[in-house]
Structure formats: structure tokens, C-alpha cells
Amino acid sequence: MEEKKVLRVNLTKGTVKEEPINKEWMKQYIGGRGYATKLLYEELKKGTDPLSEDNILIFANGPLTGSSVPTGGRYMVVTKSPLTGLIASSNSGGYWGAELARAGYMLIVVEGKAKKPVYLWIKDGKAELRDAASLWGKDTHQTTDAILKELGDDKVKVACIGPAGEKLSRIACIINDKHRAAGRSGVGAVMGSKNLKAVAVKGSGTFKAANPEALKETLRAGMQKIKENGVTGEGLPTYGTAVLVNILNQLGSYPHRNFQESVHDEAEKHSGERLAETFLTGKSNCFACPIGCGRVTALKDKHGEGPEYETLWAFGSNCGVAELEPIIRANYLCNELGLDTISAGGTISAAMELYEKGYIKKEELGSGPELRFGSEEALVYWTEKMGKLEGLGAKMAQGSHRLCESYGHPEFSITVKKQELPAYDPRGIQGIGLTFAVSNRGACHVRGYLISPEVLGIPEKLDPWATEGKAQWAKIFHDLTAAIDSSGMCLFTSFALGADEYAEMLKHGAGLDLNAESLLVTGDRIWNIERLFNLREGLDPAKDDTLPTRLLTEPIPAGPAKGKLSKVKDIIPEYYKLRGWDAKGVPTPAKLAELGLK
Amino acid sequence: MTRVSFFGMVRDIIGEKETQIAGGDSVKSLLQALSERYGVSFGEKVLKTPERDMDLILLLNGRHIEHVGGLSAPVKNEDHLTVFPLVGGG
Ligand code: SF4
Numbered sequence: 174m175e176e177k178k179v180l181r182v183n184l185t186k187g188t189v190k191e192e193p194i195n196k197e198w199m200k201q202y203i204g205g206r207g208y209a210t211k212l213l214y215e216e217l218k219k220g221t222d223p224l225s226e227d228n229i230l231i232f233a234n235g236p237l238t239g240s241s242v243p244t245g246g247r248y249m250v251v252t253k254s255p256l257t258g259l260i261a262s263s264n265s266g267g268y269w270g271a272e273l274a275r276a277g278y279m280l281i282v283v284e285g286k287a288k289k290p291v292y293l294w295i296k297d298g299k300a301e302l303r304d305a306a307s308l309w310g311k312d313t314h315q316t317t318d319a320i321l322k323e324l325g326d327d328k329v330k331v332a333c334i335g336p337a338g339e340k341l342s343r344i345a346c347i348i349n350d351k352h353r354a355a356g357r358s359g360v361g362a363v364m365g366s367k368n369l370k371a372v373a374v375k376g377s378g379t380f381k382a383a384n385p386e387a388l389k390e391t392l393r394a395g396m397q398k399i400k401e402n403g404v405t406g407e408g409l410p411t412y413g414t415a416v417l418v419n420i421l422n423q424l425g426s427y428p429h430r431n432f433q434e435s436v437h438d439e440a441e442k443h444s445g446e447r448l449a450e451t452f453l454t455g456k457s458n459c460f461a462c463p464i465g466c467g468r469v470t471a472l473k474d475k476h477g478e479g480p481e482y483e484t485l486w487a488f489g490s491n492c493g494v495a496e497l498e499p500i501i502r503a504n505y506l507c508n509e510l511g512l513d514t515i516s517a518g519g520t521i522s523a524a525m526e527l528y529e530k531g532y533i534k535k536e537e538l539g540s541g542p543e544l545r546f547g548s549e550e551a552l553v554y555w556t557e558k559m560g561k562l563e564g565l566g567a568k569m570a571q572g573s574h575r576l577c578e579s580y581g582h583p584e585f586s587i588t589v590k591k592q593e594l595p596a597y598d599p600r601g602i603q604g605i606g607l608t609f610a611v612s613n614r615g616a617c618h619v620r621g622y623l624i625s626p627e628v629l630g631i632p633e634k635l636d637p638w639a640t641e642g643k644a645q646w647a648k649i650f651h652d653l654t655a656a657i658d659s660s661g662m663c664l665f666t667s668f669a670l671g672a673d674e675y676a677e678m679l680k681h682g683a684g685l686d687l688n689a690e691s692l693l694v695t696g697d698r699i700w701n702i703e704r705l706f707n708l709r710e711g712l713d714p715a716k717d718d719t720l721p722t723r724l725l726t727e728p729i730p731a732g733p734a735k736g737k738l739s740k741v742k743d744i745i746p747e748y749y750k751l752r753g754w755d756a757k758g759v760p761t762p763a764k765l766a767e768l769g770l771k
Numbered sequence: 772m773t774r775v776s777f778f779g780m781v782r783d784i785i786g787e788k789e790t791q792i793a794g795g796d797s798v799k800s801l802l803q804a805l806s807e808r809y810g811v812s813f814g815e816k817v818l819k820t821p822e823r824d825m826d827l828i829l830l831l832n833g834r835h836i837e838h839v840g841g842l843s844a845p846v847k848n849e850d851h852l853t854v855f856p857l858v859g860g861g
Contacts, residue, residue: 407857416779
């Protein structure tokens with residue numbers, strides 16, 4: 174197959190054109206997250222309103238997306254986030270990215286704003302914009318089905334937004350293959366602001382490895398490691414991510430009721446074990462994935478995929494809801510309406526606290542159920558209202574930060590850089606708290622999954638309560654993850670694979686001259702260019718690289734981690750230093766020179 | 772009697788969610804007592820080796836045993852041991 178290209182789409186002008194891939198950037202940033210961030214950094218004007226036509230939306234494959242490397246089907250969406258005002262960089266699996274690669278492209282760069290709703294249709298090196306007036310208002314499943322019907326081909330892969338993205342919810346996601354989400358930081362709203370409803374792709378190309386023989390050998394060894402590893406070979410395939418519910422709850426670091434507590438007595442009811450006994454009907458994989466952590470589920474009247482661990486927690490424990498059924502229903506709603514489940518759960522949870530403390534008034538609920546912790550009815554109802562931006566739901570759809578600010582109580586928003594925290598209590602797990610605090614895209618667990626050493630003991634067991642050594646671990650995890658996200662592979666492979674293996678795959682697969690060491694340097698470069706982007710957009714490290722006040726001042730009230738507070742402020746100076754940043758969190762000129770960043 | 776809870780496939784293998792067991796004053800002796808009670812299913816399928824299989828996550832009162840003394844960590848009557856298979860996710 175011919176070399177892949179960049180597709181540049183200008184929605185204002187209604188043009189599509191091809192560009193070659195910048196080889197130098199590939200060497201420096203690999204592809205995916207790294208390459209797209211470099212492009213955004215070079216092209217986006219400082220201070221651009223994320224929801225204006227001047228923002229740039231990038232869909233970015235890694236060089237290994239669409240190849241036979243294990244989990245080689247991932248893509249990223251990179252843009253300026255309407256939630257955080259900083260870099261947005263959301264990863265998704267499924268089959269869409271691989272299809273884009275087969276159609277001949279590594280990146281789609283979307284500029285401008287269409288006058289009327291459109292969708293982009295790409296087939297084997299040809300692209301066109303098509304009218305999407307009839308799709309506007311449809312949910313992601315209806316949209317996908319309608320596009321497949323219109324194109325007369327049910328093998329076409331679709332990434333699209335639902336009503337939440339159309340109506341510019343700052344926590345809207347992009348859904349591909351109906352069930353997979355580029356979830357975080359409001360990337361769906363950027364798509365909506367451009368009047369771009371969907372991107373449909375079909376391709377028939379095949380992947381051409383730089384060194385097929387050597388790649389084969391690397392793959393054989395890598396596959397064996399994945400199969401033999403307890404997590405990737407057994408734990409994830411058997412239970413998916415949901416099995417974490419009981420572990421985190423038993424550790425007493427499973428946030429409950431908007432982080433007011435950290436043990437949920439009824440967590441077992443929405444655990445992975447219970448899911449397997451009740452609503453689980455099957456498993457699913459992303460492209461080329463030997464792990465297959467996806468869960469297929471069904472309710473009486475609906476079926477779908479998920480919920481994943483994060484979602485079980487966000488709608489379950491964090492909203493005080495015990496039972497699976499309403500959680501599954503809220504999860505399906507998010508996938509259909511196009512909302513990020515972590516931010517949606519975090520926002521409902523914050524709204525429940527605002528309501529119970531008397532700040533949201535009963536009159537504001539209209540005919541909706543009271544926003545009380547534990548209310549299954551409220552969970553489902555308000556998820557739908559948020560996804561459709563109706564009534565109070567419209568306010569909630571802007572995320573918990575803006576919601577809580579509007580009531581004069583920002584302290585109830587459990588966010589970093591305005592993005593809701595994932596499912597781990599940083600008071601009881603110190604290292605993951607550091608990742609939440611310094612992550613370039615706001616609170617995020619997949620920028621450096623320190624849960625792996627701190628809870629699971631991979632690659633070695635670290636004490637979750639200790640702060641020593643965590644800065645060093647975080648830096649390595651952050652750099653490695655940045656490289657994996659740029660390759661087109663899934664982060665879950667890192668339970669089994671190390672920097673050596675990724676470097677080999679990129680070398681033999683994509684012809685990039687990398688080894689373990691230079692791969693980590695590349696990750697470091699990517700992390701730093703994200704940081705430079707954020708600083709240019711006004712990031713204030715002193716104010717923004719931290720955790721919500723609750724986690725610094727209100728100890729966990731009960732359970733195994735009783736009395737614990739996050740000590741992230743003690744770890745950050747060391748982290749900055751290890752990164753080669755000054756005490757204010759700004760990369761030093763020497764560090765930038767070392768990485769070849771001006 | 773010490774309370775022991777099982778999760779994930781450990782639960783499937785031995786067919787119980789929770790039990791009370793006597794005869795352990797350390798994590799190690801508790802595991803031995805469990806092996807005696809559940810026989811082959813616990814000893815071979817869960818523990819796999821007589822010492823301890825690295826594929827388990829053992830929490831004593833919500834703390835990973837690594838941080839409270841490992842296999843020789845003392846166990847009291849009112850303690851709670853949770854046995855998880857090695858799992859992961861995010
Ligand atoms: S491990 Fe799970 S999320 Fe990752 S590629 Fe495989 S199925 Fe998709």
C-alpha cells in the first residue's frame with residue numbers, strides 16, 4: 174500500500190486536500206497523540222476559543238494503527254479542549270482507526286466550520302463532504318445506522334457525535350463503532366461546533382511493515398508475553414476492567430458520594446463479579462486485540478457495551494447508586510447521546526451534593542426527580558437531560574466545575590483543570606493523585622496508570638500510602654504512555670510489554686529508528702510539547718497542578734484508608750525537578766534544548 | 772475465626788464468596804488452613820505453589836500484605852483477609 178497521508182478538511186471552504194506526512198515530525202513525535210499535538214502547537218493561534226471555527230480538530234492514528242501488532246487499532250482525537258481550555262487528547266479503540274489507515278490516511282485535520290451540518294465520507298484515498306441535515310438531532314446509533322444505509326455498505330466505520338456534541342456540551346464525546354468513545358475533555362463539542370456530525374470511512378489497503386520478517390519475530394514474542402501475563406492473558410479477558418470495583422472498595426479508596434467517603438458498603442452489587450452473573454452476554458475486542466476486555470451486556474429492552482470500571486464507579490459509588498441496572502442504563506444513554514461517562518457521573522454526583530446541601534433548589538428540577546445520592550431514578554433521568562441539554566441538564570452538561578461555580582460553590586466540583594476525577598481516591602493512593610494533578614489534559618488515569626504498581630503490584634508492588642519514589646515512577650509512566658498513545662497501540666498492553674517491545678514494533682513496523690531509551694525520550698518530548706501548549710494557553714501551574722481542596726483537607730472518614738489525605742503538594746517539586754522544569758513548573762531552556770524543542 | 776472473602780475467579784474456583792476460618796495466626800498459616808479446607812481447588816488452582824503464587828492480590832484489612840509483613844504478617848481473629856486474582860484495568 175502507498176504511504177499514508179494527511180487529509181486536510183476545511184469546512185468553511187468545503188475543501189478536502191491531501192498532504193504528505195511530515196517525516197521529521199514522525200521521527201520526533203511518532204504519530205497519534207505526539208504528531209497531532211505538534212501539529213496543533215504549530216498551527217493553532219494562542220487564545221483561540223475552543224468552540225469557534227478557528228479551533229482545529231485532529232483525528233490521528235499512530236503508525237501502527239491498522240497493522241497486525243497486538244491492539245494496533247487505536248486512534249486519538251487532539252484539539253483545544255472546551256472543558257479545560259488546554260490540550261485535549263482522547264484515545265479510542267474499536268475498528269474506525271484501522272479502517273482510516275486502510276483508506277490511506279494517518280491523520281485528518283479539520284478546520285473551519287460548515288454552514289450546515291455535514292459528514293465526511295472517506296473511501297480509499299477519496300474524501301467528500303456530504304449533507305447531514307437529516308442526521309442532525311439523531312443519537313450516535315441512529316446516525317451510524319443511517320449513514321450505513323445511505324452509503325449502502327454495512328462495513329463502513331463511523332465516528333460521530335450525538336445530541337450532546339451538537340448542542341456543545343463541554344463533556345461531549347465522540348463515539349465510533351457505536352460503543353467506543355474518544356471520551357474526555359469535550360472533544361465531541363468541538364466536532365459539534367464545526368457542524369461536523371460524523372466521519373465515515375472505508376478502506377481496502379493493507380499494512381506494509383518496514384521490515385516484515387523482523388516484525389513477525391517481534392510480534393510472536395510480544396503475543397506470547399501478552400498471553401502469559403496474568404492481567405492481559407487472564408484477568409482482563411475474563412472479567413474486563415469491572416473486576417476492579419471490589420479491589421478498590423476493599424482498599425478503602427473507592428470514592429463514594431462525590432468523594433465525601435471512600436468505601437461503598439454496597440459496591441458488590443455493581444461489581445464485575447455481579448455483572449458476570451447478571452447482565453453480561455458476551456465479550457468484545459477492538460481491532461487486532463488478543464486481550465478483548467470489552468463487555469457486551471443487555472437489559473430487558475436494550476443492549477450495548479460496557480459499563481467499564483470507570484463508569485460503574487462514576488454512576489455507581491460516586492452517585493451512591495448500588496444496583497447495576499440503572500448504571501447500565503445511564504451508560505447506554507451516554508454512548509447514545511454522546512457524553513463522557515466519567516465527567517457525566519462526576520457532574521451528577523456534584524449536583525447531588527449541591528442539591529442535598531440546599532444550593533440547587535427544588536424548583537429548578539422541573540418535573541424531574543430529586544437529585545439525591547442513591548437515587549436510581551435521578552441518575553437515569555438526569556443523564557438523559559444532560560445528554561439532551563434540557564432544563565437543568567443544560568447547565569449540568571457543561572461539567573461540574575461550571576455547574577458548581579454557578580452556585581458559588583466550586584469546592585464541590587471534584588476536578589483538576591476543570592475535568593472530573595476518575596475512579597481512584599488520591600488520598601489513599603498517593604501516586605495516582607500526582608498523575609491526576611499534573612496530567613496535561615486535566616484529571617486523568619490513563620496518562621500514567623500508577624494503579625498498576627500501587628494497587629496491582631505490576632511491575633512491582635509499591636505502597637499506595639507512601640509518597641517516596643512516586644515522582645520517578647510517574648515520570649517514567651507518563652513518558653512511556655505518551656509514546657504508546659502515539660504508536661496506535663492500546664495502553665493495556667503495558668501490563669505485559671515494556672519500552673523495548675514498543676520500540677521494536679515501531680522500528681520494524683513503521684521504520685522508526687527507536688530503542689527503549691529513545692522511545693522514552695520521545696515520550697518526554699511529547700509530554701513537554703503538551704506542557705508548552707498549555708502554558709501558552711495560560712496554564713498557571715501553581716493554581717492548576719493540584720487536586721481539589723477536599724482531597725487535601727478532608728481526610729477519608731472511614732475504612733482501611735481512614736484519616737488519609739493527599740500529599741501531592743509534597744511530591745510535585747520533585748516531579749518538576751525530574752522533568753527538568755523549574756520550581757514554577759516551566760520547562761527550563763536546557764531541557765527544551767535537550768529535547769530539540771525551541 | 773478470621774473472615775476471608777474471595778473475588779473474581781478465585782470465587783468461581785472454590786465456589787464460595789466468603790468464609791470464616793480458624794487456625795491461622797499468620798497469613799501463611801491462614802492460606803494453609805484454606806488449602807486444607809478447599810483441597811485441590813485452592814491449593815493448586817488458587818495458590819498454585821505451596822509458598823504463594825504471585826498471581827494473587829491479598830489484602831489484610833484493606834492493606835496489601837506486602838506492606839504489613841508479607842506472608843508472615845500476623846493475623847488476629849477479627850481480621851479480614853480478601854483474596855483477589857491478579858487483575859487489571861483502567
Ligand atoms: S485491551 Fe480492551 S480496550 Fe484495549 S484494544 Fe483490547 S479490547 Fe480494546
